[in-house]
Amino acid sequence: MALSLFDLTGRRALVTGSSQGIGLALVRGLSEAGAEVVLNGRDETKLAAAASTVVGSRTLAFDVADHAAARTAIDRFESEIGPIDILVNNAGMQHRAPLEDFPADAFQRLLQTNIASVFNVGQACARHMIGRRAGKIINIASVQTALARPSIAPYTATKGAVGNLTKGMATDWAKHGLQVNAIAPGYFDTPLNAALVSDPAFSAWLEKRTPAGRWGKVEELIGACIFLASAASSFVNGHVLYVDGGITASL
Numbered sequence: 001m002a003l004s005l006f007d008l009t010g011r012r013a014l015v016t017g018s019s020q021g022i023g024l025a026l027v028r029g030l031s032e033a034g035a036e037v038v039l040n041g042r043d044e045t046k047l048a049a050a051a052s053t054v055v056g057s058r059t060l061a062f063d064v065a066d067h068a069a070a071r072t073a074i075d076r077f078e079s080e081i082g083p084i085d086i087l088v089n090n091a092g093m094q095h096r097a098p099l100e101d102f103p104a105d106a107f108q109r110l111l112q113t114n115i116a117s118v119f120n121v122g123q124a125c126a127r128h129m130i131g132r133r134a135g136k137i138i139n140i141a142s143v144q145t146a147l148a149r150p151s152i153a154p155y156t157a158t159k160g161a162v163g164n165l166t167k168g169m170a171t172d173w174a175k176h177g178l179q180v181n182a183i184a185p186g187y188f189d190t191p192l193n194a195a196l197v198s199d200p201a202f203s204a205w206l207e208k209r210t211p212a213g214r215w216g217k218v219e220e221l222i223g224a225c226i227f228l229a230s231a232a233s234s235f236v237n238g239h240v241l242y243v244d245g246g247i248t249a250s251l
Contacts, residue, residue, distance in 0.1 A: 007033065011034070011086055014084045015030070015039060015040065015090055019043065030222075036058070037056075061073075071120070075124070078128050086135075087122065087135070087136070088229075089121055092113060097151060110154045111158060122137055136229050138229060139166045171238065180237060181236055182241065187247070188221070
């Protein structure tokens, strides 16, 4: 009985930015839990290659930073294919530079990719979920939702915003039967962090700074995602779940 709470059979999940890294790992995990999965990205060739590794998956290519494109794509999918029961807002980017020299155009790209996308796709899916009085939205935040490091202040700002937008979404939409929560990964070995993973000095610092003493593996995010996507979290709303090896719990 207890395990059935985590069963996603008969549910459909859309994961944005899922052609690689965390997004692709979550797609695979949700699929293994029984969900029909839909991969999203802008590069259709890369998206198709990723989808070919997940049996029974679909693709839905659109730019999450474009509000009109997101709404059009979601509306068409809901009309032609069927409901999206679970949304994972995973799409994101990073740009590192000293704050005093941070390019204004890079700052704007971060805002659009990391935070506007959560609003764009979240709103487009929620309009349909509200009518069904059911839906799960999981936003991918970051350890930087709570902490800062040099050279990534704008990224930190966007991930802080994801945490608060998650709370706002839950506040507005819980009464309609939706649960909106966030997962805040710590430092994981992903393409986004490739430069840091390959830096021995940074890895040595991270191992000392993190109580678990290592980088996270993307597969270690799957359990949290299944929990928040399933009936097991039916009374969890507006929560930011840190999966970070303890880094936010210690000095």
